[in-house]
Amino acid sequence: MDNTREAWSYVRERCAELRSRRQAEIAQVPTALSDLYARRWSRVVAGKIAVIGALMVAASGVVGGIIARNSPSSGITPRWSTPLLFGALAAWLFGYLAARAWAAGRLRRILQNQICERSVHPDPFIEAEQLEREHPVSRATEQIEALGLESARWPLFGAAALLPIGIHLTVYSLVLLGKGTLEALGEFDVWIWISLIVTLPAHVTLLWQSNKFARGIFDQNRIKRLTPWRAVGWTSLAGLIPGVVVVLPPLLIAVTGLLFIPLTFWSVHNTVLGEQRELRS
16 A cells, blocks of 8 residues: 555655656747748648638628629629728738747647646556656647648648738739829729639639649649649639620639739748758758
């Protein structure tokens, strides 16, 4: 009986010692790993914000279009989509910056929570065994690697959702500024309504190609064959579905795609591969 009590007492002391040691190791996790995790997590957050913003703009366009069509004699023409688009673009940028600031200590908080989870086990022998296997630097690397695909996919999703209409809004705003007035800026809502119909297949196709490209970055059999030009081609081809009777929409989709698809795809590709080299070094 005394031997059992001594064994339990020893294991509890051992658990306390291991917890202290692991907490100290967490505090010494290299800043480079914390920064790498913050970059990946922030890209995921910003991409999701962009997609949510794009969906809100689309929803406002649908509702506004229905109201304008069903009440033509009332003179009510909602102008919600353009302000929402400005807000979505701003939220995309500031969401990334806010996520970076918040993520600065997020990796260490996750590692500390994992240690706390080990500490609540009712059996100190099992707790001691788990703490013996716990290595904060290895856990940190696992957390970063787990974010790999998401940190490549969501930035591309965000760009696919917001950048095309954002580019059109920028061009439209510059044209208005050239005329010396922004009074007609609300009229851009009409273009948003039209785009919902004309470019929907192209947006869906680009999301598909974005996911395929992101997966290819982590596939050793496909990475050497990766190219953004397939995405440009497929997206332009999808523009023919609603625009086959009108030449302008497919051409506009192709030109818009050329302005951002290669840049965003290669940017994500090079960023992620650079981070993979950091993890291996």
